[in-house]
Amino acid sequence: MTLPRLLAGTREDRPLSLVEHLELHGPGPPDGPHLIETVERAGLRGRGGASFPVAVKLRSVARRRGPRALLVNAAEGEPMSAKDAVLLQSAPHLVLDGAMAAAAAVGARSVVIAIPDDAEATRDALRHAIGERAANRRLTVADVPVAYLAGEESALIAHLDGGPLKPTVVPPLPAERGLRRRPTLVQNPETLAHLALIARHGPEWFRETGTHAHPGSALITVSGAIGWPGVREIACGAPLASVLDGALEPLRAVLVGGCHGVWIAGEEIEATTLDDIGLARHGGRLGAGVVVALGRSACPAQELARTVGYLAEQSAGQCGPCRNGLPALADLLAAMVAGRAPRDSRRRLERWSRDLIGRGACHLPDGSVRLLESGLRVFAAELADHEREGPCLACRRNPTLSFTRARWNVAA
């Protein structure tokens, strides 16, 4: 078991060239439908957030008729994630290899890579890498606005097809009707990079690291009260504590999974592992690998309220429950934190949250409720204090969670 895999041999100052990439990883094997079975045996799960089994998606697109498409979803709408940008800026050929192999396996003729419109370094790295390769007529890079919902696949597809960046009702799934109404495989860049290595080295090799239920390695974006924030590659199932070694102070909690993630209380850190099973105990999953450390000097009530406020702003405003419910939750929580809310607010917050689940076209309400309910549980004491006494001293400090993209470095 050697790590890093995806970030092996990468450098901070520029992407690996095609020659360097081939020296490191060797040439890719011949393409073909057998890849699907290989990926299935590897047990690869999507690294975009939902942890969906990749082979199931590959198969459901491969069995469709007519022209099919591959959409590489590098929108990275989660503001505290940077791993897709770092991967594309360090090892673009690994992602392109995976994209071409997946496209061949499902019979996709066109490949679109969607990146945030402000991601200049990513765009440059991709353009250059595509130029280094032969026969890339089917490969295009498309810009999407920076927004939380930019990574929501139905919204992304609607936008790329010339519509608004707003989710559509599912079904049909992208595998049934996606880009230009074609059956579309949507995959995250990290997922495709793993796939490229699985195609080379096989499923047994992939399983040499990680856990049985959650095999392989994963890219993690660590930020917050951490001395060296950045992106690193871990074995799935690694202790949560192992990515927090740079903590600047004792931690009150760790947010795992980003804005739709869950809070792990400080005293639970030692017992928590970074894999879907380990995080399921807390109602979460590894998702896109976002880890944010919240120090004891921060105000968790304030951080929770800010996060819910951010999510409410990200609503596309299409569905009544989300359009009304998320701002109402955010406002009520903000009022509670400010000590200005009526007495029964907590119960009302819980009822509104419960009622929201499953009532949007996309999972924005569900994910927001997951984060909120987790925060209400873990920070119950602080919230009760704020409801009674209003803002605390820490409320005025600079917040820990950031919803605007920062510059990140690889900390392998």
Add this chain to the structure above:
Amino acid sequence: MTAYLRVDPIACSGHGLCAELFPEWIELDDWGYPIVDRGPIPEELLVHARRAADACPKLALALRAELLR
């Protein structure tokens, strides 16, 4: 046949007729949008479910043979 009621949340504009016609299965949230029971609808209530779906001015409520999500 097992039947389920499903709302298209984008199409729904919260008229609330469905909750009036089928209160056994549909209630309204604090903003007037329907909260629909996701379970299979008993045979004897199917007629109400169908009436509620037919009455929706936005065609946002549908009776389906399977639970889609």
